[in-house]
Amino acid sequence: MKAIVAGADPEGIGEELEAQGVEVARVDSPVFADALGEAGIEDADLFVLTDLDEGISVTLAKEANEDVRAVCYGSGDLPESVGGVVDLVVDPSLLDAETVAEELVADA
Structure with a gap:
């Protein structure tokens, strides 16, 4: 499984995904299409x-x-215009990064 983590990642979801065996590429903010392409979004x-x-x-x-x-x-x-495009929104104050990473990998 391959993931792209975009943004500063203060909660450490990238590290938790890596701990689950996921190949993680990172993109810093601001996130542009060319940076996503270089990270392998396709x-x-x-x-x-x-x-x-x-x-x-x-x-x-x-x-x-x-x-x-x-x-x-x-x-x-999250901007309202993105609401219909995103598959899942999770608030870190409700679920920690380890739990979210485990669930994302299990659902794959």
Whole structure:
């Protein structure tokens, strides 16, 4: 399984996915289409956005790979325009990164 983690990742979801055996590529904010392409979005199974202010990147990821599972794991508000595109939104104050990573891998 391959994942792209976009944003600062203060909760450590990237490390937890790696602990589950997932190949993780990272993209820093701001998230642009070319950076997603360089990270391998076309072949990714999972796109995890940790900076919800970068919500438009979910649309960019889905445009490059319509089958990628888009997950937002961060605090704050997601832009309304992205609500219908994202597959899952998880607030880190409700579930820790280890639990989210385990569930994402189990659902794959």
